[in-house]
Amino acid sequence: EIVLTQSPGTLSLSPGERATLSCRASQSVSSNSLAWYQQKPGQAPRLLIYGASGRATGIPDRFSGSGSGTDFTLTVSRLEPEDFAVYYCQQYGTSLSLAFGGGTKVEIK
Amino acid sequence: QVQLVQSGAEVKKPGASVKVSCKASGNIYTSYYIQWVRQAPGQGLEWMGVINPSGGNTAYAQKFQGRVTMTRDTSTSTVYMDLTSLTSEDTAVYYCAKYIAGRVNAMDVWGQGTTVTVSS
Numbered sequence: 044e045i046v047l048t049q050s051p052g053t054l055s056l057s058p059g060e061r062a063t064l065s066c067r068a069s070q071s072v073s074s075n076s077l078a079w080y081q082q083k084p085g086q087a088p089r090l091l092i093y094g095a096s097g098r099a100t101g102i103p104d105r106f107s108g109s110g111s112g113t114d115f116t117l118t119v120s121r122l123e124p125e126d127f128a129v130y131y132c133q134q135y136g137t138s139l140s141l142a143f144g145g146g147t148k149v150e151i152k
Numbered sequence: 153q154v155q156l157v158q159s160g161a162e163v164k165k166p167g168a169s170v171k172v173s174c175k176a177s178g179n180i181y182t183s184y185y186i187q188w189v190r191q192a193p194g195q196g197l198e199w200m201g202v203i204n205p206s207g208g209n210t211a212y213a214q215k216f217q218g219r220v221t222m223t224r225d226t227s228t229s230t231v232y233m234d235l236t237s238l239t240s241e242d243t244a245v246y247y248c249a250k251y252i253a254g255r256v257n258a259m260d261v262w263g264q265g266t267t268v269t270v271s272s
Contacts, residue, residue: 078258087262141199
């Protein structure tokens with residue numbers, strides 16, 4: 044069973060700053076199995092990135108994903124007020140099973 | 153574009169069962185799966201299982217094996233998640249989500265969530 048570890052747990056930044064979020068897998072995973080989601084309070088998660096670096100439909104280009112093997116990164120180039128939220132990475136395994144990271148909260152400094 | 157609409161909030165007593173529905177509308181003829189994910193208050197996302205609405209085949213997280221059953225009704229484009237022997241630990245928001253396998257391998261459409269509260 045693959046375990047995803049996200050860091051940091053909380054990121055305190057100001058609007059306009061760059062956010063770099065990490066997702067580390069306990070063993071090497073295929074890049075096409077790694078996705079990122081954004082979740083705001085009281086809302087369902089929203090797909091941001093699939094296949095480690097592909098932006099989902101309607102996602103602004105300030106969001107980008109990168110990485111391979113065990114280390115993946117979500118970058119928000121310049122934080123907008125609406126970007127302050129919790130972010131989760133997700134990996135799929137055998138038989139369409141899923142694993143989620145514990146989440147990173149991006150809060151306003 | 154597929155939309156997913158879930159059933160309303162539920163309050164259950166310990167030991168009871170709950171059945172949450174997830175109805176798909178829109179362009180439902182594309183190939184996809186429905187994943188079920190839950191989120192306890194203040195916690196992260198937890199995968200429960202997946203169902204293929206077309207063939208009905210399922211896969212469940214080991215944690216829920218024996219307690220969860222996912223079914224579908226193709227005539228109404230609805231999938232169901234049945235969870236038995238509820239405890240307070242099952243208090244959570246339950247989400248269904250459309251999962252695209254293959255190139256995407258992610259959930260691009262989510263239901264609005266169903267709050268299940270287990271309390272005596």
